[in-house]
């Protein structure tokens with residue numbers, strides 16, 4: 001594994017003003033995550049998990065501190081550069097799948113690729129590969145409303161994979177799924193981590209899901225309260 | 236780009252309604268433009284390279300025929316034709332068998348001189364030869380010929396409200412010898428011309444006088460100068476002249492016909508139509524603006540997704556503006572297309588006798604498309620800017 005960590009947070013804080021009250025979703029948080037890791041991010045609702053994920057994925061910027069991901073200091077990038085950086089390096093998987101309802105599975109997966117300098121054929125190859133990995137090669141031309149929740153989430157994962165990012169950020173990806181579909185999704189994420197070497201951070205409340213990870217981080221009120229290495233017993 | 240088009244298919248009904256709205260608004264707009272254009276056509280068909288000479292006081296007074304020679308000698312004048320307004324009504328039996336009087340423009344004129352003055356008027360050579368060899372002949376515009384159901388060789392009976400024949404009769408008979416057409420969209424195709432010679436010999440009074448001299452000049456830029464020279468030439472004579480451009484003449488002519496009432500009613504109608512049109516355009520604009528804002532609100536989340544995937548604020552802006560533009564331009568295509576089809580291809584004319592010239596001018600088409608584009612931009616700009624400013628994290632939070 002690469003010596004340099006893929007993610008490094010240096011004394012990161014995030015602050016919101018809500019009326020008179022200040023909300024500190026993240027408070028002076030430092031953290032490193034290694035390349036190829038599979039991290040479960042846990043904690044009660046409102047503890048700052050999503051905020052942390054958004055900072056790492058360059059969707060949001062910290063109030064203080066520095067965020068380094070894939071060797072790039074995100075705090076130095078403009079909004080435009082961040083958008084561009086995102087399509088090359090990270091991909092999000094959401095609890096609500098967040099597919100575009102007017103597009104077919106194929107088109108949804110293709111969407112992020114349209115931002116990259118690829119030919120039609122290259123795009124097609126990427127899309128087919130990604131949909132093959134998630135096992136949906138037979139659902140290319142279905143719209144989201146013609147798919148089950150588990151299938152929708154798999155399309156969303158394929159979309160995340162399409163541009164071949166190093167880092168996958170999943171925010172409660174199994175939260176809306178039944179137990180069976182959730183297991184399938186988790187198995188898929190494990191495969192992506194083991195076989196394809198993706199670094200994965202997954203936000204979850206489910207201990208079973210967390211047990212799959214190499215490492216569990218517990219957040220509470222914006223502060224890391226527990227950092228468990230589960231690699232030995234989990235494997 | 237494909238996303239843009241696909242988004243439009245998401246709510247087909249709403250998309251269609253919006254297109255329909257913009258379409259109807261622009262159809263009305265175009266109709267209005269066509270009508271207004273028809274009002275102005277008489278004025279527009281005028282050419283600054285042509286001058287009209289009439290009696291100084293009014294068109295109802297006549298000028299001596301001897302002036303023709305003097306006017307023709309004026310420096311800068313390249314051609315002269317004489318003309319008298321005939322002011323007659325057609326005497327054709329209508330479909331119900333009763334006599335139907337129809338009003339249209341007739342002039343007694345030197346046909347050959349007239350055609351030299353108006354090269355845009357086309358007459359088939361064989362018909363022209365027939366016309367020139369028949370004292371009783373007349374030349375009809377293609378449109379009025381069609382309206383009266385006349386063909387070459389038919390007889391045409393008119394009742395003049397001004398001129399009586401020597402026997403005191405106001406009924407005049409003609410043989411339709413030729414029919415003219417023109418490529419000029421503004422040239423009136425509902426006129427009737429007949430030889431001045433026959434008119435002058437047959438009329439009971441006024442022999443040797445002319446209502447109007449029409450001239451062509453060598454340089455439109457000198458129309459003012461040449462007019463002054465002519466009018467100065469006849470100053471202090473018993474028949475002083477007033478020379479003006481064809482355009483100015485047509486303007487006063489409309490008024491002199493005694494059609495003030497018609498004119499006022501037409502203007503009134505035009506104003507009302509304009510108001511209705513404006514109201515409709517505004518309503519449609521609001522409706523479509525609202526539609527687009529609504530759809531953007533619903534789609535806040537999707538814009539968040541796009542941004543999370545790596546779309547920049549600029550992409551999102553263009554996407555929404557593009558959608559609004561495509562919608563309104565599709566509407567324009569429908570509305571303007573239909574109007575164009577009606578006016579320019581099917582020649583649908585609600586009042587052919589009021590509007591001898593009825594078509595949708597190109598500028599109006601451009602204006603309509605412009606209105607549509609502006610509508611699109613205006614209605615798209617708010618949601619587009621909102622979506623652009625929106626932060627992905629906020630958008631995704633709003634479930």
Ligand SMILES: Nc1ncnc2c1ncn2[C@@H]1O[C@H](COP(=O)(O)OP(=O)(O)O)[C@@H](O)[C@H]1O
Pocket residue numbers: 016017018023024025043044045046047048049050051052629
């Ligand atoms: N845009 C925002 N404005 C104000 N407060 C926010 C905003 N985003 C998040 N928060 C607050 O930050 C805290 C952490 O939120 P979040 O990271 O979504 O928590 P989690 O994902 O762990 O449930 C919450 O108290 C939330 O209300």
Ligand SMILES: [Mg+2]
Pocket residue numbers: 049050051171
């Ligand atoms: Mg959350």
